[in-house]
Amino acid sequence: MPKAVHKMDIAQELLNGSRLALSxxxxxxxxxxDEATDIMKKLYPHTGNAFVLGxxxxxxxxxxxxxxKLAKEYRKRGKTVGIVAIDPxxxxxxxxxxxxxxxxxxxxxxxxxxxxxxxxxxxxxxxSQKTADAVKAMDAFGKDIIFVETVGVGxxxxxxxxxxxxxxxxxxxxxxxxxxxxxxxxxxxxxxFAINKADHEGADKLNVELNMMLDLDSNMKDWRPxxxxxxxxxxEGIIELIATIEEHYAHIKENGQLTQKxxxxxxxEMLDILHSGIGSYITKNIVESGQLDxxxxxxxxxxxxxxxxxxxxxxxxxxxxx
Amino acid sequence: MxxxxxxxxxxxxxDGHDRGxxxxxxxxxxxxxxxxxxxxxxxxxxxxxxxxxxxxNVVAMSILSGAHPHLFPKIVNLVREKGLTDAxxxxxxxxxxxxxxALKAAGVSEVFTxxxxxxxxxxxxxxNVK
Numbered sequence: 001m002p003k004a005v006h007k008m009d010i011a012q013e014l015l016n017g018s019r020l021a022l023s024x025x026x027x028x029x030x031x032x033x034d035e036a037t038d039i040m041k042k043l044y045p046h047t048g049n050a051f052v053l054g055x056x057x058x059x060x061x062x063x064x065x066x067x068x069k070l071a072k073e074y075r076k077r078g079k080t081v082g083i084v085a086i087d088p089x090x091x092x093x094x095x096x097x098x099x100x101x102x103x104x105x106x107x108x109x110x111x112x113x114x115x116x117x118x119x120x121x122x123x124x125x126x127x128s129q130k131t132a133d134a135v136k137a138m139d140a141f142g143k144d145i146i147f148v149e150t151v152g153v154g155x156x157x158x159x160x161x162x163x164x165x166x167x168x169x170x171x172x173x174x175x176x177x178x179x180x181x182x183x184x185x186x187x188x189x190x191x192x193f194a195i196n197k198a199d200h201e202g203a204d205k206l207n208v209e210l211n212m213m214l215d216l217d218s219n220m221k222d223w224r225p226x227x228x229x230x231x232x233x234x235x236e237g238i239i240e241l242i243a244t245i246e247e248h249y250a251h252i253k254e255n256g257q258l259t260q261k262x263x264x265x266x267x268x269e270m271l272d273i274l275h276s277g278i279g280s281y282i283t284k285n286i287v288e289s290g291q292l293d294x295x296x297x298x299x300x301x302x303x304x305x306x307x308x309x310x311x312x313x314x315x316x317x318x319x320x321x322x
Numbered sequence: 323m324x325x326x327x328x329x330x331x332x333x334x335x336x337d338g339h340d341r342g343x344x345x346x347x348x349x350x351x352x353x354x355x356x357x358x359x360x361x362x363x364x365x366x367x368x369x370x371x372x373x374x375x376x377x378x379n380v381v382a383m384s385i386l387s388g389a390h391p392h393l394f395p396k397i398v399n400l401v402r403e404k405g406l407t408d409a410x411x412x413x414x415x416x417x418x419x420x421x422x423x424a425l426k427a428a429g430v431s432e433v434f435t436x437x438x439x440x441x442x443x444x445x446x447x448x449x450n451v452k
Binding site: 114 | 325347352354360365406
Protein backbone atom coordinates (compact mmCIF):
# COMPACT_ATOMS: atom_id res chain seq x y z
CA MET A 1 0.00 0.00 0.00
CA PRO A 2 2.74 2.59 0.60
CA LYS A 3 2.94 5.12 -2.13
CA ALA A 4 5.28 7.53 -0.48
CA VAL A 5 7.67 7.54 -3.40
CA HIS A 6 6.77 10.51 -5.52
CA LYS A 7 8.85 11.53 -8.42
CA MET A 8 7.33 14.98 -8.60
CA ASP A 9 8.30 17.94 -6.45
CA ILE A 10 4.87 18.15 -4.90
CA ALA A 11 5.21 21.58 -3.30
CA GLN A 12 6.62 23.21 -6.42
CA GLU A 13 4.02 21.67 -8.71
CA LEU A 14 1.26 22.66 -6.32
CA LEU A 15 2.48 26.23 -6.43
CA ASN A 16 2.54 25.96 -10.22
CA GLY A 17 -1.14 25.09 -10.13
CA SER A 18 -1.17 21.29 -10.43
CA ARG A 19 -4.37 19.87 -8.99
CA LEU A 20 -2.78 16.43 -8.75
CA ALA A 21 0.03 17.91 -6.66
CA LEU A 22 -2.50 19.56 -4.33
CA SER A 23 -4.26 16.25 -3.97
CA UNK A 24 -1.00 14.36 -3.32
CA UNK A 25 0.10 17.00 -0.82
CA UNK A 26 -3.07 16.48 1.22
CA UNK A 27 -2.52 12.71 1.12
CA UNK A 28 1.04 13.16 2.35
CA UNK A 29 -0.21 15.38 5.17
CA UNK A 30 -3.02 13.03 6.12
CA UNK A 31 -0.89 9.90 6.11
CA UNK A 32 2.03 11.66 7.79
CA UNK A 33 4.43 10.68 5.05
CA ASP A 34 8.02 11.69 5.71
CA GLU A 35 7.93 14.32 3.00
CA ALA A 36 4.89 16.06 4.48
CA THR A 37 6.96 18.37 6.67
CA ASP A 38 9.13 19.40 3.74
CA ILE A 39 6.05 20.10 1.65
CA MET A 40 4.55 22.24 4.40
CA LYS A 41 7.81 24.12 4.86
CA LYS A 42 7.80 25.09 1.19
CA LEU A 43 4.11 25.96 1.14
CA TYR A 44 4.05 27.96 4.33
CA PRO A 45 5.33 31.27 2.92
CA HIS A 46 2.45 31.16 0.43
CA THR A 47 -0.29 30.78 3.02
CA GLY A 48 -2.32 33.32 4.97
CA ASN A 49 -4.29 34.74 2.07
CA ALA A 50 -7.49 32.70 2.04
CA PHE A 51 -10.63 33.42 3.99
CA VAL A 52 -11.49 30.30 6.01
CA LEU A 53 -15.18 29.72 6.65
CA GLY A 54 -16.11 27.02 9.15
CA UNK A 55 -19.47 25.30 8.75
CA UNK A 56 -20.74 23.22 11.61
CA UNK A 57 -24.01 21.86 12.94
CA UNK A 58 -25.81 18.62 13.78
CA UNK A 59 -25.96 15.67 11.37
CA UNK A 60 -28.54 16.18 8.68
CA UNK A 61 -28.74 19.94 9.16
CA UNK A 62 -27.81 20.44 5.51
CA UNK A 63 -24.19 21.54 5.89
CA UNK A 64 -23.07 19.95 2.62
CA UNK A 65 -26.02 21.23 0.64
CA UNK A 66 -25.49 24.69 2.06
CA UNK A 67 -21.77 24.52 1.32
CA UNK A 68 -22.63 23.60 -2.26
CA LYS A 69 -24.94 26.58 -2.64
CA LEU A 70 -22.57 29.04 -0.98
CA ALA A 71 -19.68 27.82 -3.11
CA LYS A 72 -21.70 28.30 -6.28
CA GLU A 73 -22.56 31.85 -5.28
CA TYR A 74 -18.94 32.67 -4.47
CA ARG A 75 -17.93 31.23 -7.85
CA LYS A 76 -20.41 33.56 -9.55
CA ARG A 77 -18.58 36.37 -7.83
CA GLY A 78 -15.31 35.21 -9.32
CA LYS A 79 -13.80 33.69 -6.17
CA THR A 80 -11.96 30.38 -6.27
CA VAL A 81 -13.12 27.87 -3.68
CA GLY A 82 -11.58 25.04 -1.68
CA ILE A 83 -13.72 22.69 0.36
CA VAL A 84 -12.52 20.37 3.11
CA ALA A 85 -15.41 18.13 4.09
CA ILE A 86 -15.06 15.95 7.14
CA ASP A 87 -17.05 12.84 7.98
CA PRO A 88 -16.62 10.46 10.90
CA UNK A 89 -14.22 7.53 10.91
CA UNK A 90 -15.54 4.35 12.49
CA UNK A 91 -13.87 3.79 15.84
CA UNK A 92 -14.31 0.06 15.26
CA UNK A 93 -13.01 -0.61 11.77
CA UNK A 94 -11.10 2.60 11.10
CA UNK A 95 -13.07 2.89 7.88
CA UNK A 96 -15.36 5.71 6.84
CA UNK A 97 -18.03 6.62 4.36
CA UNK A 98 -17.25 10.09 3.12
CA UNK A 99 -20.47 11.22 1.54
CA UNK A 100 -20.34 15.00 1.45
CA UNK A 101 -19.47 15.08 -2.24
CA UNK A 102 -22.90 13.68 -3.11
CA UNK A 103 -24.38 17.12 -2.47
CA UNK A 104 -21.65 18.89 -4.39
CA UNK A 105 -21.52 17.00 -7.68
CA UNK A 106 -22.30 20.03 -9.75
CA UNK A 107 -19.08 21.63 -8.48
CA UNK A 108 -16.83 18.73 -9.45
CA UNK A 109 -16.10 19.90 -12.97
CA UNK A 110 -15.64 23.54 -12.07
CA UNK A 111 -11.89 24.10 -12.25
CA UNK A 112 -12.16 26.88 -9.70
CA UNK A 113 -13.30 24.45 -7.02
CA UNK A 114 -11.35 21.73 -5.24
CA UNK A 115 -13.16 19.41 -2.84
CA UNK A 116 -11.42 17.02 -0.50
CA UNK A 117 -13.16 14.61 1.87
CA UNK A 118 -11.41 13.62 5.08
CA UNK A 119 -12.21 11.09 7.79
CA UNK A 120 -11.83 12.17 11.42
CA UNK A 121 -9.41 9.27 12.02
CA UNK A 122 -9.84 9.28 15.77
CA UNK A 123 -10.04 13.01 16.30
CA UNK A 124 -12.94 14.02 18.52
CA UNK A 125 -13.51 17.74 18.04
CA UNK A 126 -15.44 17.59 14.78
CA UNK A 127 -12.35 18.03 12.60
CA SER A 128 -9.53 15.76 11.55
CA GLN A 129 -6.14 16.47 13.10
CA LYS A 130 -4.78 17.26 9.67
CA THR A 131 -7.53 19.66 8.67
CA ALA A 132 -5.48 22.75 9.35
CA ASP A 133 -2.64 21.59 7.10
CA ALA A 134 -5.04 20.57 4.33
CA VAL A 135 -6.48 24.09 4.51
CA LYS A 136 -2.96 25.53 4.25
CA ALA A 137 -2.27 23.45 1.15
CA MET A 138 -5.40 24.86 -0.50
CA ASP A 139 -4.47 28.34 0.66
CA ALA A 140 -1.01 28.05 -0.90
CA PHE A 141 -2.64 26.70 -4.06
CA GLY A 142 -4.36 30.08 -4.28
CA LYS A 143 -7.94 29.43 -3.24
CA ASP A 144 -9.69 32.66 -2.23
CA ILE A 145 -12.13 31.08 0.17
CA ILE A 146 -11.88 27.74 1.92
CA PHE A 147 -14.89 26.05 3.44
CA VAL A 148 -14.26 23.66 6.29
CA GLU A 149 -17.29 21.50 6.85
CA THR A 150 -17.16 19.61 10.15
CA VAL A 151 -18.68 16.24 10.90
CA GLY A 152 -22.23 16.43 12.13
CA VAL A 153 -21.66 17.65 15.66
CA GLY A 154 -23.53 17.19 18.89
CA UNK A 155 -23.03 19.81 21.53
CA UNK A 156 -19.41 20.13 22.37
CA UNK A 157 -17.30 19.65 19.26
CA UNK A 158 -16.00 23.16 18.92
CA UNK A 159 -12.53 22.76 17.35
CA UNK A 160 -13.76 24.54 14.24
CA UNK A 161 -13.47 27.95 15.93
CA UNK A 162 -9.73 27.49 16.13
CA UNK A 163 -9.44 26.60 12.45
CA UNK A 164 -11.81 29.15 10.91
CA UNK A 165 -11.90 32.93 10.51
CA UNK A 166 -15.68 32.96 10.56
CA UNK A 167 -17.74 30.13 12.02
CA UNK A 168 -21.23 29.45 10.79
CA UNK A 169 -23.53 27.20 12.82
CA UNK A 170 -26.29 25.53 10.82
CA UNK A 171 -29.40 24.54 12.74
CA UNK A 172 -32.74 23.05 11.79
CA UNK A 173 -36.15 23.23 13.42
CA UNK A 174 -37.47 20.45 15.61
CA UNK A 175 -34.37 19.49 17.52
CA UNK A 176 -35.40 20.29 21.06
CA UNK A 177 -36.85 22.88 23.37
CA UNK A 178 -35.41 26.21 24.41
CA UNK A 179 -33.25 24.76 27.18
CA UNK A 180 -31.11 23.23 24.44
CA UNK A 181 -30.39 26.73 23.27
CA UNK A 182 -28.92 27.91 26.55
CA UNK A 183 -26.62 24.95 27.04
CA UNK A 184 -22.93 25.41 26.50
CA UNK A 185 -21.19 24.23 23.36
CA UNK A 186 -21.71 24.77 19.68
CA UNK A 187 -24.28 27.50 20.15
CA UNK A 188 -21.59 29.62 21.75
CA UNK A 189 -19.30 29.50 18.75
CA UNK A 190 -21.47 30.83 15.95
CA UNK A 191 -20.38 34.10 14.38
CA UNK A 192 -23.29 33.60 12.03
CA PHE A 193 -26.29 31.31 12.41
CA ALA A 194 -28.19 29.72 9.57
CA ILE A 195 -31.59 28.17 10.18
CA ASN A 196 -31.86 25.69 7.36
CA LYS A 197 -35.03 23.94 6.21
CA ALA A 198 -36.78 27.16 7.19
CA ASP A 199 -39.82 26.05 5.25
CA HIS A 200 -40.38 23.34 7.87
CA GLU A 201 -42.58 23.79 10.90
CA GLY A 202 -40.81 25.26 13.91
CA ALA A 203 -38.38 27.54 12.08
CA ASP A 204 -39.91 30.70 13.55
CA LYS A 205 -39.86 29.22 17.03
CA LEU A 206 -36.20 28.29 16.64
CA ASN A 207 -35.49 31.82 15.42
CA VAL A 208 -37.12 33.28 18.55
CA GLU A 209 -35.26 30.89 20.84
CA LEU A 210 -31.92 31.63 19.25
CA ASN A 211 -32.55 35.33 19.51
CA MET A 212 -33.38 34.95 23.19
CA MET A 213 -30.21 33.00 23.76
CA LEU A 214 -28.17 35.68 22.04
CA ASP A 215 -29.91 38.42 24.02
CA LEU A 216 -28.82 36.73 27.24
CA ASP A 217 -25.20 36.48 26.20
CA SER A 218 -23.28 38.68 28.58
CA ASN A 219 -19.94 38.04 26.86
CA MET A 220 -21.05 39.56 23.64
CA LYS A 221 -18.92 42.49 22.73
CA ASP A 222 -19.30 44.34 19.52
CA TRP A 223 -20.78 41.63 17.30
CA ARG A 224 -24.20 40.18 17.62
CA PRO A 225 -24.36 37.01 15.52
CA UNK A 226 -26.99 37.43 12.85
CA UNK A 227 -29.52 34.67 12.22
CA UNK A 228 -30.46 33.94 8.64
CA UNK A 229 -33.23 31.60 7.53
CA UNK A 230 -32.41 29.54 4.46
CA UNK A 231 -33.80 26.67 2.45
CA UNK A 232 -30.56 25.27 1.09
CA UNK A 233 -31.94 22.74 -1.35
CA UNK A 234 -34.05 25.44 -3.00
CA UNK A 235 -31.32 28.05 -2.86
CA GLU A 236 -33.43 30.43 -0.75
CA GLY A 237 -31.68 32.92 1.51
CA ILE A 238 -28.19 32.16 0.18
CA ILE A 239 -27.38 35.68 -0.97
CA GLU A 240 -28.57 37.12 2.35
CA LEU A 241 -26.52 34.53 4.22
CA ILE A 242 -23.39 35.44 2.28
CA ALA A 243 -24.03 39.07 3.14
CA THR A 244 -23.93 38.24 6.86
CA ILE A 245 -20.78 36.12 6.43
CA GLU A 246 -19.05 38.92 4.55
CA GLU A 247 -20.19 41.41 7.14
CA HIS A 248 -18.61 39.36 9.90
CA TYR A 249 -15.38 38.95 7.97
CA ALA A 250 -15.19 42.69 7.31
CA HIS A 251 -15.95 43.35 10.96
CA ILE A 252 -13.14 41.19 12.34
CA LYS A 253 -10.73 42.53 9.75
CA GLU A 254 -11.51 46.05 10.81
CA ASN A 255 -11.37 45.64 14.57
CA GLY A 256 -8.19 43.58 14.61
CA GLN A 257 -9.85 40.37 15.74
CA LEU A 258 -8.81 38.55 12.59
CA THR A 259 -5.16 39.29 13.22
CA GLN A 260 -5.63 38.25 16.82
CA LYS A 261 -7.34 34.98 15.83
CA UNK A 262 -4.66 34.13 13.32
CA UNK A 263 -1.88 34.90 15.78
CA UNK A 264 -3.55 32.65 18.31
CA UNK A 265 -3.86 29.95 15.65
CA UNK A 266 -0.15 30.10 14.87
CA UNK A 267 0.63 29.85 18.55
CA UNK A 268 -1.61 26.81 18.99
CA GLU A 269 -0.22 25.14 15.90
CA MET A 270 3.34 25.64 17.05
CA LEU A 271 2.50 24.18 20.43
CA ASP A 272 0.88 21.20 18.69
CA ILE A 273 3.95 20.62 16.54
CA LEU A 274 6.13 20.91 19.61
CA HIS A 275 4.01 18.48 21.61
CA SER A 276 3.89 15.95 18.83
CA GLY A 277 7.66 16.27 18.30
CA ILE A 278 8.35 15.63 21.96
CA GLY A 279 5.75 12.86 21.94
CA SER A 280 7.43 11.02 19.11
CA TYR A 281 10.84 11.45 20.75
CA ILE A 282 9.45 9.83 23.88
CA THR A 283 7.82 7.00 21.96
CA LYS A 284 11.00 6.28 20.06
CA ASN A 285 13.61 6.70 22.78
CA ILE A 286 11.84 5.89 25.99
CA VAL A 287 9.00 3.51 25.12
CA GLU A 288 10.23 1.53 22.13
CA SER A 289 13.75 1.21 23.51
CA GLY A 290 12.34 -0.67 26.49
CA GLN A 291 13.59 1.93 28.98
CA LEU A 292 10.10 2.63 30.22
CA ASP A 293 9.47 -1.02 31.09
CA UNK A 294 12.70 -1.07 33.09
CA UNK A 295 11.59 1.95 35.06
CA UNK A 296 8.15 0.45 35.57
CA UNK A 297 9.74 -2.60 37.20
CA UNK A 298 11.76 -0.44 39.54
CA UNK A 299 8.76 1.68 40.42
CA UNK A 300 6.66 -1.41 41.02
CA UNK A 301 9.23 -2.66 43.52
CA UNK A 302 9.18 0.75 45.12
CA UNK A 303 12.90 1.16 44.43
CA UNK A 304 12.23 4.56 42.97
CA UNK A 305 9.22 6.85 42.62
CA UNK A 306 7.71 7.80 39.23
CA UNK A 307 8.29 11.52 39.77
CA UNK A 308 12.03 11.15 40.07
CA UNK A 309 12.14 8.87 37.03
CA UNK A 310 10.31 11.40 34.88
CA UNK A 311 12.45 14.23 36.19
CA UNK A 312 15.57 12.25 35.24
CA UNK A 313 14.25 11.47 31.75
CA UNK A 314 13.44 15.13 31.13
CA UNK A 315 16.84 16.25 32.31
CA UNK A 316 18.51 13.84 29.91
CA UNK A 317 16.25 14.85 27.03
CA UNK A 318 17.08 18.50 27.46
CA UNK A 319 20.79 17.80 27.44
CA UNK A 320 20.69 15.50 24.45
CA UNK A 321 19.53 18.14 21.98
CA UNK A 322 16.82 16.34 20.03
CA MET B 323 2.19 6.89 9.65
CA UNK B 324 -1.47 6.39 9.23
CA UNK B 325 -2.18 5.11 5.76
CA UNK B 326 -5.70 4.28 4.76
CA UNK B 327 -6.85 2.76 1.52
CA UNK B 328 -9.15 5.30 -0.13
CA UNK B 329 -11.79 4.04 -2.52
CA UNK B 330 -14.07 6.06 -4.78
CA UNK B 331 -17.35 4.21 -5.24
CA UNK B 332 -18.85 5.62 -8.39
CA UNK B 333 -22.11 5.21 -10.25
CA UNK B 334 -21.55 6.15 -13.88
CA UNK B 335 -24.40 6.38 -16.32
CA UNK B 336 -28.10 6.68 -16.04
CA ASP B 337 -29.37 3.79 -13.96
CA GLY B 338 -30.87 5.02 -10.74
CA HIS B 339 -30.29 2.00 -8.57
CA ASP B 340 -27.46 2.08 -6.05
CA ARG B 341 -28.37 -0.55 -3.48
CA GLY B 342 -25.44 -2.68 -4.67
CA UNK B 343 -23.02 0.23 -4.62
CA UNK B 344 -24.13 1.10 -1.08
CA UNK B 345 -23.74 -2.48 0.13
CA UNK B 346 -20.23 -2.55 -1.30
CA UNK B 347 -19.43 0.88 0.19
CA UNK B 348 -20.54 -0.34 3.59
CA UNK B 349 -18.47 -3.54 3.32
CA UNK B 350 -15.41 -1.55 2.35
CA UNK B 351 -15.95 0.78 5.28
CA UNK B 352 -16.12 -2.20 7.61
CA UNK B 353 -12.88 -3.45 6.11
CA UNK B 354 -11.24 -0.23 7.31
CA UNK B 355 -11.18 1.66 4.01
CA UNK B 356 -12.14 5.29 3.51
CA UNK B 357 -14.95 5.22 1.01
CA UNK B 358 -15.93 8.28 -0.96
CA UNK B 359 -19.32 7.82 -2.53
CA UNK B 360 -20.18 10.06 -5.48
CA UNK B 361 -23.90 9.47 -5.68
CA UNK B 362 -25.91 8.56 -8.75
CA UNK B 363 -25.65 9.47 -12.43
CA UNK B 364 -22.07 10.61 -12.71
CA UNK B 365 -20.35 11.36 -15.97
CA UNK B 366 -16.93 9.78 -16.62
CA UNK B 367 -15.40 13.26 -16.33
CA UNK B 368 -16.94 13.81 -12.89
CA UNK B 369 -15.72 10.44 -11.68
CA UNK B 370 -12.16 11.00 -12.91
CA UNK B 371 -12.03 14.47 -11.40
CA UNK B 372 -13.38 13.22 -8.06
CA UNK B 373 -10.75 10.46 -8.11
CA UNK B 374 -8.08 13.11 -8.64
CA UNK B 375 -9.28 15.46 -5.91
CA UNK B 376 -9.66 12.63 -3.42
CA UNK B 377 -6.36 11.00 -4.45
CA UNK B 378 -7.93 7.56 -4.19
CA ASN B 379 -6.10 4.25 -4.42
CA VAL B 380 -9.10 2.52 -5.95
CA VAL B 381 -11.92 3.53 -8.29
CA ALA B 382 -14.83 1.09 -7.96
CA MET B 383 -17.51 1.57 -10.61
CA SER B 384 -20.97 0.09 -10.39
CA ILE B 385 -23.25 -0.08 -13.37
CA LEU B 386 -26.53 -1.81 -14.09
CA SER B 387 -27.63 -0.15 -17.29
CA GLY B 388 -25.56 -2.08 -19.80
CA ALA B 389 -23.46 0.94 -20.72
CA HIS B 390 -20.29 -0.59 -19.26
CA PRO B 391 -18.58 -1.35 -22.63
CA HIS B 392 -18.69 2.35 -23.36
CA LEU B 393 -18.30 3.96 -19.91
CA PHE B 394 -15.75 1.75 -18.13
CA PRO B 395 -12.93 2.18 -20.69
CA LYS B 396 -13.66 5.88 -20.90
CA ILE B 397 -13.30 6.28 -17.13
CA VAL B 398 -10.08 4.24 -17.12
CA ASN B 399 -8.60 6.55 -19.75
CA LEU B 400 -9.69 9.74 -18.04
CA VAL B 401 -8.38 8.59 -14.65
CA ARG B 402 -5.01 7.72 -16.20
CA GLU B 403 -4.91 11.05 -18.06
CA LYS B 404 -5.35 12.86 -14.75
CA GLY B 405 -2.09 11.31 -13.59
CA LEU B 406 -3.48 8.65 -11.28
CA THR B 407 -1.34 6.06 -12.97
CA ASP B 408 -1.33 3.48 -10.23
CA ALA B 409 -4.93 3.66 -9.04
CA UNK B 410 -6.64 0.28 -9.12
CA UNK B 411 -9.79 0.39 -11.23
CA UNK B 412 -12.48 -2.23 -10.72
CA UNK B 413 -16.08 -2.61 -11.85
CA UNK B 414 -19.21 -4.42 -10.89
CA UNK B 415 -22.86 -4.80 -11.66
CA UNK B 416 -24.96 -6.63 -14.19
CA UNK B 417 -22.24 -7.45 -16.67
CA UNK B 418 -22.36 -10.42 -19.06
CA UNK B 419 -19.41 -12.80 -18.79
CA UNK B 420 -18.68 -12.29 -22.46
CA UNK B 421 -18.01 -8.58 -21.95
CA UNK B 422 -15.42 -9.07 -19.24
CA UNK B 423 -12.33 -9.85 -21.35
CA ALA B 424 -12.75 -6.63 -23.32
CA LEU B 425 -13.16 -4.60 -20.12
CA LYS B 426 -10.01 -6.15 -18.68
CA ALA B 427 -8.14 -5.42 -21.86
CA ALA B 428 -9.26 -1.81 -21.48
CA GLY B 429 -7.66 -1.58 -18.05
CA VAL B 430 -10.36 -2.66 -15.62
CA SER B 431 -8.44 -4.90 -13.22
CA GLU B 432 -11.37 -7.01 -12.13
CA VAL B 433 -15.12 -7.22 -12.69
CA PHE B 434 -17.45 -8.45 -9.98
CA THR B 435 -20.82 -9.78 -11.04
CA UNK B 436 -23.98 -10.44 -9.00
CA UNK B 437 -23.49 -13.04 -6.29
CA UNK B 438 -19.93 -12.01 -5.47
CA UNK B 439 -19.41 -11.99 -1.69
CA UNK B 440 -18.25 -8.56 -0.56
CA UNK B 441 -15.31 -10.24 1.16
CA UNK B 442 -13.96 -11.19 -2.29
CA UNK B 443 -13.92 -7.51 -3.28
CA UNK B 444 -12.16 -6.54 -0.05
CA UNK B 445 -9.58 -9.28 -0.54
CA UNK B 446 -8.96 -8.29 -4.14
CA UNK B 447 -8.39 -4.66 -3.19
CA UNK B 448 -6.05 -5.55 -0.34
CA UNK B 449 -3.99 -7.78 -2.61
CA ASN B 450 -3.80 -5.48 -5.58
CA VAL B 451 -3.72 -1.92 -4.34
CA LYS B 452 -0.43 -0.15 -4.80
